[in-house]
Amino acid sequence: MALIELNDIGRTYDLGEVQVHALRSVTMQIEDGESIALVGPSGSGKSTLMNTLGCLDRPTRGSYRLAGEEIVTMTRDQRARIRNRQLGFVFQNFNLLNRTSALENVELPLMYGTKVSPRQRRDRAREVLDLVGLGDRYHHHPSQLSGGQQQRVAIARALVNRPSILMGDEPTGNLDTKTSREVIELFNRLNETEQITVILVTHDLNVARTARRTVAVRDGEIVVDTTDFAQAKAALESDESL
Amino acid sequence: MSFFDTLRTALRALRKNKMRAILTIIGVVIGIAAVTTIVSIGQGANRLVQGELQGLGTNVIFVTPGQKRERGVLRNDAPTLTEADADAIALECSAVRAVSPMIWTGGQVIFGNENWSPKEMVGVGPDFLQVRAWPLAAGSFFSEADMESSAKVCVIGQTLIGKLFRTTNPIGQTIRINNVPIRVIGILAKKGANMVGDDQDNLILMPQTTVRKRLVGDPLDNIHAIMVSARSMDQMHRASDQMRNLLLERHEIAPQEEPDFEVTDMEEVSSMLGIVTGTLTMMLSVIAGISLVVGGVGIMNIMLVSVTERTREIGIRMALGARGRDILWQFLIESIILSSIGGLIGLALGTALSMGATVVINTYKPGTEWPMVVSIPAALVAMGFAAIVGVFFGFYPARRASRLDPIDALRYE
Ligand SMILES: Nc1ncnc2c1ncn2[C@@H]1O[C@H](COP(=O)(O)OP(=O)(O)O)[C@@H](O)[C@H]1O
Ligand SMILES: [Mg+2]
Numbered sequence: 001m002a003l004i005e006l007n008d009i010g011r012t013y014d015l016g017e018v019q020v021h022a023l024r025s026v027t028m029q030i031e032d033g034e035s036i037a038l039v040g041p042s043g044s045g046k047s048t049l050m051n052t053l054g055c056l057d058r059p060t061r062g063s064y065r066l067a068g069e070e071i072v073t074m075t076r077d078q079r080a081r082i083r084n085r086q087l088g089f090v091f092q093n094f095n096l097l098n099r100t101s102a103l104e105n106v107e108l109p110l111m112y113g114t115k116v117s118p119r120q121r122r123d124r125a126r127e128v129l130d131l132v133g134l135g136d137r138y139h140h141h142p143s144q145l146s147g148g149q150q151q152r153v154a155i156a157r158a159l160v161n162r163p164s165i166l167m168g169d170e171p172t173g174n175l176d177t178k179t180s181r182e183v184i185e186l187f188n189r190l191n192e193t194e195q196i197t198v199i200l201v202t203h204d205l206n207v208a209r210t211a212r213r214t215v216a217v218r219d220g221e222i223v224v225d226t227t228d229f230a231q232a233k234a235a236l237e238s239d240e241s242l
Numbered sequence: 243m244s245f246f247d248t249l250r251t252a253l254r255a256l257r258k259n260k261m262r263a264i265l266t267i268i269g270v271v272i273g274i275a276a277v278t279t280i281v282s283i284g285q286g287a288n289r290l291v292q293g294e295l296q297g298l299g300t301n302v303i304f305v306t307p308g309q310k311r312e313r314g315v316l317r318n319d320a321p322t323l324t325e326a327d328a329d330a331i332a333l334e335c336s337a338v339r340a341v342s343p344m345i346w347t348g349g350q351v352i353f354g355n356e357n358w359s360p361k362e363m364v365g366v367g368p369d370f371l372q373v374r375a376w377p378l379a380a381g382s383f384f385s386e387a388d389m390e391s392s393a394k395v396c397v398i399g400q401t402l403i404g405k406l407f408r409t410t411n412p413i414g415q416t417i418r419i420n421n422v423p424i425r426v427i428g429i430l431a432k433k434g435a436n437m438v439g440d441d442q443d444n445l446i447l448m449p450q451t452t453v454r455k456r457l458v459g460d461p462l463d464n465i466h467a468i469m470v471s472a473r474s475m476d477q478m479h480r481a482s483d484q485m486r487n488l489l490l491e492r493h494e495i496a497p498q499e500e501p502d503f504e505v506t507d508m509e510e511v512s513s514m515l516g517i518v519t520g521t522l523t524m525m526l527s528v529i530a531g532i533s534l535v536v537g538g539v540g541i542m543n544i545m546l547v548s549v550t551e552r553t554r555e556i557g558i559r560m561a562l563g564a565r566g567r568d569i570l571w572q573f574l575i576e577s578i579i580l581s582s583i584g585g586l587i588g589l590a591l592g593t594a595l596s597m598g599a600t601v602v603i604n605t606y607k608p609g610t611e612w613p614m615v616v617s618i619p620a621a622l623v624a625m626g627f628a629a630i631v632g633v634f635f636g637f638y639p640a641r642r643a644s645r646l647d648p649i650d651a652l653r654y655e
Contacts, residue, residue, distance in 0.1 A: 095558045
């Protein structure tokens, strides 16, 4: 059994007059420990697919099994629980709570999860902040941190509940090339040393190159799914020439 | 999320917007302070009225003349009660403890070069003090023998000491009323002013026979009223019934006829006055309650603004695993905190205000001892009310927050 099984997933936005098919039919499997780059042109449905995988959004069609459990038929509360326990999500714009310290941001998911004492919570938050290399920035507020540091706090927050999957929707989109590389290295390190499954959306080929598997999306459908980066690159470049 | 974490989160959120929180709280403070002040002043008024009635004597019942048809004309003031009626009540009504006939007169009291017109000049029976639960300060009261002989004796209220006797000990002195020399044998204990501010000590008591025969000169044995006290509060109605039946029989009133007397017990008067003060308090409380509702709408307004402003925060929390109810509680607790703090301050302010009002009333009207009522139940009700306002007006915004879609909330700019 694969960690993730998507079967004929569709997501349609009903805007009254028109219907937008953000995802037409997506079927794919992801194994535990994989490292995947989700690429594709703007508006192709990458974010929609990512939000579906992240249990933030519910598809209008199809089946999504995560570790054998069907997500599509779950209630809001059940999905909240999955997000809290099994998934870590990182956003392009970091989405940290402002005027709140790094430590407290990282503690947040622990408050919504199983009961842990405030002490254990603090210790765990320190541990993950150390892991992402922010051992000296516990009490800084987001406004006192650089973009790269903020994204590290966000990654620490995503990791704090020891999820099996770490997801990012263009996590380096707001970062400069150097910082971007550092953050990607962090993702790869977590994938290799902690065996966390990593799924990243990116339009940066340099980022995509470091993933072991590349999935290209176009018009709400998977057009390429390969471990051969050259093939993915070719598919993407043909897109851009259109 | 645990209650403690929710509370902490809510407090932090409020601290981030102190000014706004304070202004919102003020709205609730005004409402709760108004309710508290009005309720405690209202209860003070009620307590005052009840106190006055108590001062009249314990378990007092009045028998007064009623309507009488005299040569085809209906009269309200016809003298229908007699001394014999009073004696019969004392003898036959088992629920009655003490009885005193009452007969009022007026006139000047002269002692040496001083003269004075007491507000009340009353002829009473030997049991009058028992009926009114009014002790003597000095001397003695009228005996049966004084009644028999229409003795020329009197008992005076405290005010007369100052007006007539100054430093002389009044007991044993002889005063003149309508040229009749009358000896002072006793002094009543001080009673103070009643609720309308009348001096209750400005009176002189004499045996009712003395007033009737020597001052009024009534050849019949008519009296103006009979004042009775029942054996206990519970016996009031029984005593009233017994008297009514007895007098109906004595006055030979046929069943279909209107009785020529009226029996009024203080319980009726007291409950009637209670209804009046209660209704007033209620009406004012409703007005005060409206200001509380205005405070509540203020909370709702601020919470709605807050939910909108923090849409992204809500999205972030949801993305990290917050359930709808976690978000609901976070905002609900915020509004409950606002209203509870407002409630506490309002309660303190309201108590201070009603204390101030009490002091002002008592200074403005000396002699009236307006009671200060800090009612614990009223305080609890006010606090409960504040919390309810918080829940009621906080619920809609909180629910709106809890129902947001995580994706929409995250995308909100
Ligand atoms: N909330 C929405 N309402 C309507 N259409 C939407 C909504 N979100 C996304 N879409 C549409 O779905 C398609 C895919 O969007 P998205 O998944 O964000 O693409 P990508 O992330 O690959 O740029 C786009 O055409 C977009 O306009
Ligand atoms: Mg996108």
